[in-house]
Amino acid sequence: xxxxxxxxxxxxxxxxxxxxxxxxxxxxxxxxxxxxxxxxxxxxxxxxxxxxxxxxxxxxxxxxxxxxxxxxxxxxxxxxxxxxxxxxxxxxxxxxxxxxxxxxxxxxxxxxxxxxxxxxxxxxxxxxxxxxxxxxxxxxxxxxxxxxxxxxxxxxxxxxxxxxxxxxxxxxxxxxxxxxxxxxxxxxxxxxxxxxxxxxxxxxxxxxxxxxxxxxxxxxxxxxxxxxxxxxxxxxxxxxxxxxxxxxx
Amino acid sequence: xxxxxxxxxxxxxxxxxxxxxxxxxxxxxxxxxxxxxxxxxxxxxxxxxxxxxxxxxxxxxxxxxxxxxxxxxxxxxxxxxxxxxxxxxxxxxxxxxxxxxxxxxxxxxxxxxxxxxxxxxxxxxxxxxxxxxxxxxxxxxxxxxxxxxxxxxxxxxxxxxxxxxxxxxxxxxxxxxxxxxxxxxxxxxxxxxxxxxxxxxxxxxxxxxxxxxxxxxxxxxxxxxxxxxxxxxxxxxxxxxxxxxxxxx
Numbered sequence: 001x002x003x004x005x006x007x008x009x010x011x012x013x014x015x016x017x018x019x020x021x022x023x024x025x026x027x028x029x030x031x032x033x034x035x036x037x038x039x040x041x042x043x044x045x046x047x048x049x050x051x052x053x054x055x056x057x058x059x060x061x062x063x064x065x066x067x068x069x070x071x072x073x074x075x076x077x078x079x080x081x082x083x084x085x086x087x088x089x090x091x092x093x094x095x096x097x098x099x100x101x102x103x104x105x106x107x108x109x110x111x112x113x114x115x116x117x118x119x120x121x122x123x124x125x126x127x128x129x130x131x132x133x134x135x136x137x138x139x140x141x142x143x144x145x146x147x148x149x150x151x152x153x154x155x156x157x158x159x160x161x162x163x164x165x166x167x168x169x170x171x172x173x174x175x176x177x178x179x180x181x182x183x184x185x186x187x188x189x190x191x192x193x194x195x196x197x198x199x200x201x202x203x204x205x206x207x208x209x210x211x212x213x214x215x216x217x218x219x220x221x222x223x224x225x226x227x228x229x230x231x232x233x234x235x236x237x238x239x240x241x242x243x244x245x246x247x248x249x
Numbered sequence: 250x251x252x253x254x255x256x257x258x259x260x261x262x263x264x265x266x267x268x269x270x271x272x273x274x275x276x277x278x279x280x281x282x283x284x285x286x287x288x289x290x291x292x293x294x295x296x297x298x299x300x301x302x303x304x305x306x307x308x309x310x311x312x313x314x315x316x317x318x319x320x321x322x323x324x325x326x327x328x329x330x331x332x333x334x335x336x337x338x339x340x341x342x343x344x345x346x347x348x349x350x351x352x353x354x355x356x357x358x359x360x361x362x363x364x365x366x367x368x369x370x371x372x373x374x375x376x377x378x379x380x381x382x383x384x385x386x387x388x389x390x391x392x393x394x395x396x397x398x399x400x401x402x403x404x405x406x407x408x409x410x411x412x413x414x415x416x417x418x419x420x421x422x423x424x425x426x427x428x429x430x431x432x433x434x435x436x437x438x439x440x441x442x443x444x445x446x447x448x449x450x451x452x453x454x455x456x457x458x459x460x461x462x463x464x465x466x467x468x469x470x471x472x473x474x475x476x477x478x479x480x481x482x483x484x485x486x487x488x489x490x491x492x493x494x495x496x497x498x
Contacts, residue, residue, distance in 0.1 A: 041301050042301075043300050043301060044297055044298040044299065044300040044301070045295075045297050046294075046295040046296040046297035046298070046321075046362070047295040047296065047297075047356045047357055048293055048294050048295035048296075048297040048319075048357065048359075049293040049295070049357050049452060050293065050452065051292050051293040051452060052290050052291075052292060052293070054441070054449040054450060054451050055449065055450045055451070055452070056447075056448075056449055056450075057448070057450060070297075072295075072357075073452065076436050076438070076452055077438060077450065077452070079436075080436045080437070080438050081438040081440075081450060104369050104482050106484055107296045107365065107482045107484065108296055108297065108298050108321075110297075112484075113295070116356065120353050120356075121436070148496075151496065158486070158488070158489040158492045158493070160486075161486050161489045164484070174497065174498045175496060175497050175498045176497060177490050177493045177494055177496060177497055178490075179483075179485040179487065179490065180483050180484055180485045187325050187328075187329045187370070188329070189325070189326060189329050189330040191330075192303070198305075199305075199306070200303040200304065200305055201303060201304045201305075201306060201326065201330060202303050202304070203298060203299065203300060203304070203322065203325055203326070228493065228496060229484075229485055230485065230486040230489035230490060230492075230493055231484040231485060231486055232484065232486040232489075233353050233356045233484075234428075234429050234486075235355055235356065235361075235413070235429055235478075235480040235481065235482075235484075236428040236429045236478060236479065236480060237407070237409075237410050237479040237480055237481040237483075238428065239407070240407040240410045240479035240481075241426050241427075241428065241479060243407045243479075244407070244426045244477065244479055245426055247397075247400065247424055247426060247477060248423065248424050248425060248426055249423045249424045
């Protein structure tokens with residue numbers, strides 16, 4: 001590409017998070033960067049779209065906007081409103097999320113959803129996560145983001161495919177192409193009492209690891225590799241179609 | 250099963266919607282029914298989980314509760330808090346949504362997400378939608394919900410599989426097992442100005458139909474059949490894994 005590529009950045013931790021700043025610094029090395037991100041934390045926002053209320057867009061400067069909504073809202077507003085009169089980005093990168101998005105957690109992830117939304121709208125999307133809550137060091141994950149985004153811009157991505165990338169803490173041993181695994185976890189609801197004596201609840205979970213299975217995101221990260229899981233917005237269980245065929249009438 | 254089955258109901262249109270009332274009336278014919286649903290409309294909520302704030306549970310009577318959150322919140326609170334001390338439901342049904350949940354829209358759907366959450370937590374889940382915005386007649390969709398839920402309770406569902414069911418308006422010609430199709434649509438953002446002169450935006454879309462392809466949810470409903478799409482929470486694009494193998498290092 002003759003011009004510098006135009007890169008849209010979003011995330012679900014909000015525009016003031018360390019991860020999005022690290023991602024922007026990395027992307028500025030290869031292209032023009034435009035950030036459209038939630039004004040506050042939207043973790044667990046999944047692929048939700050705000051339909052029941054209007055949204056506000058706040059322009060911070062020439063290349064930064066916030067939206068009072070989800071990562072999916074940000075991407076659809078970026079591509080259809082904010083940037084639409086001027087250009088279409090070459091790629092959309094989402095993250096870097098602080099914490100892993102592996103296994104079923106990918107289905108709850110706003111970070112993954114941002115990349116999925118851009119893919120649905122025809123712009124290749126990649127989600128990046130630092131697979132560690134303890135580490136705040138985005139050095140290696142930024143390097144991976146730079147390398148993978150550059151490659152995706154040159155080679156392109158398979159049709160309708162987004163990439164969900166989890167980077168281990170420390171220096172990665174290499175890259176593995178993986179499938180979504182299964183976490184072993186148990187939801188735990190904690191009950192608290194407010195100052196007026198009324199109960200409220202927080203959703204949490206206790207994790208005991210992941211299901212041992214070859215080729216998964218969990219396995220790759222556990223062994224110190226960057227996990228790249230190609231994903232799609234098709235939820236169909238093709239195996240089950242044959243199994244249920246006898247239900248037809 | 251000797252006892253009457255225990256059926257958990259949720260939805261994303263909220264506890265006061267016509268669709269959930271129709272579903273409850275149908276389910277009461279085959280089992281004990283427990284309703285845990287959002288207190289207000291959560292359309293487009295997707296598989297989002299409320300992690301950044303606490304949730305309130307309001308008990309209406311012995312078998313009805315509301316949650317100030319998403320369908321996913323409702324299901325996790327139902328299974329891990331509200332009903333947990335007493336029993337585990339045999340099945341979770343979500344809906345009946347007023348409007349279709351087909352193609353990529355399934356990924357934005359709170360109705361589908363409710364069934365996905367229960368499936369992840371080990372309780373078979375089925376999502377029901379009336380594939381018409383104009384019709385408010387839930388007679389046929391209720392009949393389908395009754396028939397399919399009864400069958401799922403007897404036969405079981407394939408492991409890790411939820412069903413996404415869309416019922417056409419009118420009297421269905423039969424049942425088709427389908428895959429998720431592709432809608433042909435264009436997002437449209439409408440800009441408005443508030444009384445203080447500030448802009449706000451609503452996300453909408455213009456639909457021109459669906460991609461002609463055999464065996465999809467869209468095709469089945471268009472031809473007057475009930476569409477049953479088996480789904481899973483695995484977003485992996487298995488086809489793309491081989492294609493990206495050369496990216497490994």
